Amino acid sequence: MKIKMNLELKDEPGTLARAIAPISACGINIVYIVHDREKKQANGNITVQITVEAEEEQIKKMRHSLEENKIRILSIGEERLIEELTFIMIGHIVDTDIKDTIGRIDETGYAEIVDLELKMPQKKKESSARVTIKAVGKEEMKRCMKIIGRMAFKKGITIVYPVEL
Amino acid sequence: MKTAKISIVGFGSIGAGLATEIAKKKDFLKIKGYDLKVVTIVDADGAEIDEDGLNIKSIIEKRERGEDFSYAKGALDLIGEIDQDILVECTPSNIRNGNPGLNHILTALKNGVNVVTSNKGPLVVAYKRIMETAKKNNVSIGYEATVGGAIPLINLVKGNLRADDIVAIKGILNGTSNYILTKMHAEKRDYEEILLEAKELGIAETDASYDVEGIDTASKLVILANSLMGMDVKYEDVEVEGITRITPESLDLADELGCTIKLIGEVEREGKRLKVSPKLVPYDRPLSVGGTLNIVLIKTDVAGEVTISGKGAGPKETSSALLSDILNIVDERC
Numbered sequence: 113m114k115i116k117m118n119l120e121l122k123d124e125p126g127t128l129a130r131a132i133a134p135i136s137a138c139g140i141n142i143v144y145i146v147h148d149r150e151k152k153q154a155n156g157n158i159t160v161q162i163t164v165e166a167e168e169e170q171i172k173k174m175r176h177s178l179e180e181n182k183i184r185i186l187s188i189g190e191e192r193l194i195e196e197l198t199f200i201m202i203g204h205i206v207d208t209d210i211k212d213t214i215g216r217i218d219e220t221g222y223a224e225i226v227d228l229e230l231k232m233p234q235k236k237k238e239s240s241a242r243v244t245i246k247a248v249g250k251e252e253m254k255r256c257m258k259i260i261g262r263m264a265f266k267k268g269i270t271i272v273y274p275v276e277l
Numbered sequence: 278m279k280t281a282k283i284s285i286v287g288f289g290s291i292g293a294g295l296a297t298e299i300a301k302k303k304d305f306l307k308i309k310g311y312d313l314k315v316v317t318i319v320d321a322d323g324a325e326i327d328e329d330g331l332n333i334k335s336i337i338e339k340r341e342r343g344e345d346f347s348y349a350k351g352a353l354d355l356i357g358e359i360d361q362d363i364l365v366e367c368t369p370s371n372i373r374n375g376n377p378g379l380n381h382i383l384t385a386l387k388n389g390v391n392v393v394t395s396n397k398g399p400l401v402v403a404y405k406r407i408m409e410t411a412k413k414n415n416v417s418i419g420y421e422a423t424v425g426g427a428i429p430l431i432n433l434v435k436g437n438l439r440a441d442d443i444v445a446i447k448g449i450l451n452g453t454s455n456y457i458l459t460k461m462h463a464e465k466r467d468y469e470e471i472l473l474e475a476k477e478l479g480i481a482e483t484d485a486s487y488d489v490e491g492i493d494t495a496s497k498l499v500i501l502a503n504s505l506m507g508m509d510v511k512y513e514d515v516e517v518e519g520i521t522r523i524t525p526e527s528l529d530l531a532d533e534l535g536c537t538i539k540l541i542g543e544v545e546r547e548g549k550r551l552k553v554s555p556k557l558v559p560y561d562r563p564l565s566v567g568g569t570l571n572i573v574l575i576k577t578d579v580a581g582e583v584t585i586s587g588k589g590a591g592p593k594e595t596s597s598a599l600l601s602d603i604l605n606i607v608d609e610r611c
């Protein structure tokens with residue numbers, strides 16, 4: 113399962129590496145880190161948001177290990193893909209290797225392609241695909257749309273998004 | 278009885294359609310207290326003039342016989358020469374420099390003649406200049422017919438919704454592209470085939486690029502943004518994508534979701550966002566109207582959402598909008 117946590121770190125060089133080490137040591141896969149040094153807490157410490165993919169046992173071990181290393185966990189919980197977006201792509205999707213491009217969404221760690229339906233025309237024309245993405249939040253979905261927008265522009269693909277009502 | 282002298286500039290489908298409606302509704306309008314006299318009709322090749330009111334039927338018959346107009350005069354010659362209350366401008370839309378319409382409109386306003394127009398070009402290119410000129414010369418300009426054909430959109434917002442702040446407008450503003458998408462969806466046929474058929478049926482013009490590439494919708498968005506939302510935008514501010522790449526397969530994929538694809542124009546004041554693009558629209562939403570229908574959803578701070586739909590083009594339907602502007606001016610100025 114995907115777990116999102118917020119860790120409190122001192123604002124000094126090397127603290128992020130020191131926080132990551134005990135996590136990796138438990139054999140846990142880190143999928144996503146948001147590190148904003150501008151956002152400080154009242155005590156001058158900074159917060160780092162880390163999303164990991166791990167089993168329950170590994171999480172237990174990790175919590176313990178973080179505590180031992182005096183790294184405070186501000187919050188921790190399962191990350192759910194709550195945002196969903198379905199859109200249609202039109203273009204030479206197969207020639208331009210769609211798998212590679214939308215694969216980039218799966219690599220983000222905060223979103224996944226949950227459905228992909230491809231329809232090819234009989235004649236040698238452009239094909240169409242319907243894609244459904246799930247993401248952990250609205251901000252993350254917006255980032256996905258940016259990735260897709262850049263890809264569509266580069267590969268000459270038209271995207272039909274749902275109308276916002 | 279209120280009397281108004283009208284001149285029609287541009288005697289194509291809209292100009293002739295308006296003249297026909299004025300003639301047909303003569304008695305009806307008289308009962309309502311209006312006597313509209315068409316005193317000049319100007320086309321690219323000349324003019325017809327009668328200060329007591331032209332016989333519309335015989336002029337249309339003359340045109341049908343392929344005969345030329347009687348006077349070798351243009352709109353600009355006649356503005357100062359013939360006494361007129363309202364000039365109705367229906368020459369072709371030119372969104373590059375607005376002409377010849379812009380020149381006709383500005384000259385009329387400067388000469389104290391009120392203007393009603395169906396021509397988008399001048400308003401897209403020089404909205405501010407036109408409004409300032411009208412104000413300075415203490416005359417009115419009506420442009421209801423430039424957006425949404427018969428739909429009383431501009432007068433609705435400027436009249437009944439005038440206490441509301443319009444924050445967003447979105448909708449289907451082009452009947453030709455809506456017809457093509459609706460047909461493609463229903464008959465699972467290619468874009469090119471349906472476009473050809475629409476041209477044969479006279480629903481699409483020979484050069485349909487303005488319609489299918491989203492240029493017409495984008496021009497209308499510019500007019501709406503500037504006139505109803507207090508924005509100051511140009512055509513170049515609109516992000517435009519048309520319907521030329523929509524495939525029958527994409528409509529199938531949309532259908533499986535309970536949606537269809539529509540060419541939607543949207544303007545949002547926040548972030549100055551103007552966009553024309555094909556969008557997925559669920560069947561159960563008003564924006565899914567089919568055929569050549571247009572629809573507009575207006576988002577305001579007080580009323581919330583107001584949706585209005587109707588025929589977006591056609592000489593008869595557009596005459597309804599032109600006549601409403603004409604009568605408003607007659608009420609106000611004549």
Ligand SMILES: NC(=O)c1ccc[n+]([C@@H]2O[C@H](COP(=O)([O-])OP(=O)(O)OC[C@H]3O[C@@H](n4cnc5c(N)ncnc54)[C@H](OP(=O)(O)O)[C@@H]3O)[C@@H](O)[C@H]2O)c1
Pocket residue numbers: 286287288289290291292319320321322351352367368369370371377395396397398422423426589590591592595
């Ligand atoms: N058709 C619709 O349903 C619709 C709906 C809403 C708004 N509009 C707008 O209304 C306007 C008229 O549309 P339409 O469909 O009637 O177009 P149209 O059939 O092409 O008519 C335009 C007429 O204007 C004439 N013209 C051109 N230059 C002129 C000049 N300098 N002085 C006088 N007349 C001139 C043209 O003559 P020649 O043909 O001899 O050049 C033609 O007869 C356009 O701006 C259009 O965008 C149309």
